[in-house]
Amino acid sequence: MPIRILPDDLVDQIAAGEVIERPASVVKELVENSLDAGARRVQIDVEQGGVGLIRVRDDGSGIDPGELALALARHATSKIRSQDDLGGVVTLGFRGEALPSMASVSRFRIVSCLRGAERGAEISVAGGAVTPVAPAPPVPGTTVEVRDLFYNVPARRKFVRSTATEIGAILRLVERLALARPEVAFRLRHGERILLETHAAAGTDPDPRATRIDAVLGPEFRAQAIPISASAGPVAVSGWIGAPTAARARADLQFCFVNGRPVRDRLLMNAVRLGYRDVLYHGRHPGYVLDLAIDPTRVDVNAHPQKLELRFRESREVHDFLFRAVERALAPSRRVEVMPLQSDALRIAEADPRGAFDWRALAPTPVGTGPAPRLDHAAPVANPGLGPPGSEHPLGRALAQLHGIYVLAETVDGLILVDMHAAHERVLYEQMKRNLDTGSIPTQRLLAPLSVALRPHEIDHVLESAADWERAGFELERLSPTELVVRAVPAALAREDLGALLRAAVADLETGDARHHLDGAAHRLLGTLACRAAIHAHRRLTLTEMDALLRQMEVTERADQCNHGRPTWARIGLKDLDRLFLRGR
Ligand code: ADP
Numbered sequence: 341m342p343i344r345i346l347p348d349d350l351v352d353q354i355a356a357g358e359v360i361e362r363p364a365s366v367v368k369e370l371v372e373n374s375l376d377a378g379a380r381r382v383q384i385d386v387e388q389g390g391v392g393l394i395r396v397r398d399d400g401s402g403i404d405p406g407e408l409a410l411a412l413a414r415h416a417t418s419k420i421r422s423q424d425d426l427g428g429v430v431t432l433g434f435r436g437e438a439l440p441s442m443a444s445v446s447r448f449r450i451v452s453c454l455r456g457a458e459r460g461a462e463i464s465v466a467g468g469a470v471t472p473v474a475p476a477p478p479v480p481g482t483t484v485e486v487r488d489l490f491y492n493v494p495a496r497r498k499f500v501r502s503t504a505t506e507i508g509a510i511l512r513l514v515e516r517l518a519l520a521r522p523e524v525a526f527r528l529r530h531g532e533r534i535l536l537e538t539h540a541a542a543g544t545d546p547d548p549r550a551t552r553i554d555a556v557l558g559p560e561f562r563a564q565a566i567p568i569s570a571s572a573g574p575v576a577v578s579g580w581i582g583a584p585t586a587a588r589a590r591a592d593l594q595f596c597f598v599n600g601r602p603v604r605d606r607l608l609m610n611a612v613r614l615g616y617r618d619v620l621y622h623g624r625h626p627g628y629v630l631d632l633a634i635d636p637t638r639v640d641v642n643a644h645p646q647k648l649e650l651r652f653r654e655s656r657e658v659h660d661f662l663f664r665a666v667e668r669a670l671a672p673s674r675r676v677e678v679m680p681l682q683s684d685a686l687r688i689a690e691a692d693p694r695g696a697f698d699w700r701a702l703a704p705t706p707v708g709t710g711p712a713p714r715l716d717h718a719a720p721v722a723n724p725g726l727g728p729p730g731s732e733h734p735l736g737r738a739l740a741q742l743h744g745i746y747v748l749a750e751t752v753d754g755l756i757l758v759d760m761h762a763a764h765e766r767v768l769y770e771q772m773k774r775n776l777d778t779g780s781i782p783t784q785r786l787l788a789p790l791s792v793a794l795r796p797h798e799i800d801h802v803l804e805s806a807a808d809w810e811r812a813g814f815e816l817e818r819l820s821p822t823e824l825v826v827r828a829v830p831a832a833l834a835r836e837d838l839g840a841l842l843r844a845a846v847a848d849l850e851t852g853d854a855r856h857h858l859d860g861a862a863h864r865l866l867g868t869l870a871c872r873a874a875i876h877a878h879r880r881l882t883l884t885e886m887d888a889l890l891r892q893m894e895v896t897e898r899a900d901q902c903n904h905g906r907p908t909w910a911r912i913g914l915k916d917l918d919r920l921f922l923r924g925r
Pocket residue numbers: 369373374377398400401402403411416417418419432433434435436437438439440482
């Protein structure tokens with residue numbers, strides 16, 4: 341075939357492939373245009389999952405009738421003029437491709453009127469033919485209609501999924517935009533049904549973002565989330581991050597906005613993930629709504645046709661900033677999540693909404709920074725009698741061990757249940773990690789070196805990460821193909837059955853069964869050791885040992901979850917007990 345320049349309408353269709361993938365992409369481009377036009381109300385009407393009709397109506401600035409035809413031309417935009425502007429884009433659009441792309445793959449109509457103008461204007465496109473601009477009634481704002489999407493591109497049309505799938509994608513998209521702009525009212529309607537309706541934030545609302553989150557995601561999200569707010573130089577982050585124990589099986593509650601633009605940027609998502617690294621149960625995903633504000637000249641939004649990925653000038657710094665901010669917000673988390681309620685009595689109490697347990701009404705737990713004392717299983721200190729439990733101990737005084745698994749403690753205003761293994765595991769892990777981070781793991785040389793029998797490949801595995809074992813406080817050496825000799829261990833583990841501990845830890849690491857969401861080999865090793873060294877079920881504890889555990893939890897960061905992200909303790913207040921027994925009503 342001879343070389344030829346492609347006809348314009350074919351060029352448009354090819355270009356449309358990049359921005360208009362499915363009905364939700366149309367909604368995205370149209371609503372973003374409305375937001376860029378300063379709209380306060382955006383109404384989206386959809387028929388047949390978006391294939392029949394998508395209509396977006398706004399009360400924004402409108403388009404001058406004289407520019408209406410131009411708005412449909414390729415690379416025509418009012419949002420940037422020069423290379424310089426591209427360096428600091430503050431609008432959602434700027435590439436001037438959306439309208440011509442849509443117009444080339446649908447029956448397209450746009451009606452617009454400038455604010456205060458005496459009349460509006462409209463223009464339509466179908467099958468490559470543009471109608472002349474015609475007058476329209478003076479309704480300020482812009483309405484765009486996209487009908488019969490992909491009617492002339494059968495290849496695309498085939499990729500459109502079921503109505504339910506497409507409308508689901510549209511709903512998620514509108515939710516994202518609604519979360520990004522609390523000051524704008526949104527309404528999404530599919531046929532006769534209103535799928536989403538949010539009001540513009542009232543001027544008197546002290547926290548419009550919170551109100552909008554509750555309206556879009558339901559109040560459950562914030563009820564179990566932790567507020568976050570941090571800034572450093574040109575970047576700031578604010579929003580809510582879900583408690584680790586409320587993590588979900590799917591990553592469907594993750595919202596990130598950069599300068600008001602919804603993004604799904606890998607760098608940012610990884611940073612958040614890393615912030616959760618040792619508090620998340622394996623395979624679970626945290627929920628979050630995060631707003632990142634950054635000097636627009638330090639971020640390139642033109643890295644992706646749909647602008648979901650960004651390029652940061654100082655990507656390392658932005659990543660580390662976000663990671664630390666999330667980690668810090670999670671560290672002192674003092675929440676205990678709602679546990680599945682099992683017994684009938686508890687269910688009765690739960691049935692009455694006002695009588696429901698308030699598991700979250702916790703006495704604040706002081707979070708110390710100093711080194712935690714070792715849990716001393718042997719110290720023969722008497723339990724301080726049966727007086728009222730001291731109010732200086734938020735986790736109270738141990739009363740009993742239940743079923744070899746739980747510690748029951750009495751506090752000034754109720755009782756506490758502790759999962760002793762989970763709690764001890766966290767205490768040990770935080771202790772070892774702190775030492776690792778400060779490079780000062782107290783080690784203990786063994787009087788007689790200990791020989792541990794392992795299989796040859798297991799020994800290989802250990803020696804491959806010899807540096808991590810060393811950093812963690814071990815001194816190890818291969819004695820023979822099946823024997824590892826241990827000369828020193830972290831002091832925290834000195835009293836354990838070291839042979840069994842090492843064999844179990846090596847097996848965990850080998851099978852990748854460590855199941856910790858811990859970052860880096862050294863931390864994974866510590867997590868495994870902590871899990872293996874922590875008191876296991878059915879070990880009898882004395883009251884003194886139980887009290888020692890409670891006191892250590894009180895000074896340990898992240899003591900509310902074990903390394904796998906499960907809660908370590910729960911509280912039942914006196915009020916809850918009173919309610920349970922219908923006292924004082
Ligand atoms: P871009 O948004 O990248 O500028 P578009 O093709 O989406 O490109 O839109 C082209 C131009 O049409 C915009 O720059 C804007 O001037 C105008 N426009 C589109 N939609 C609207 C709207 N809802 N309200 C006001 N102006 C609009």
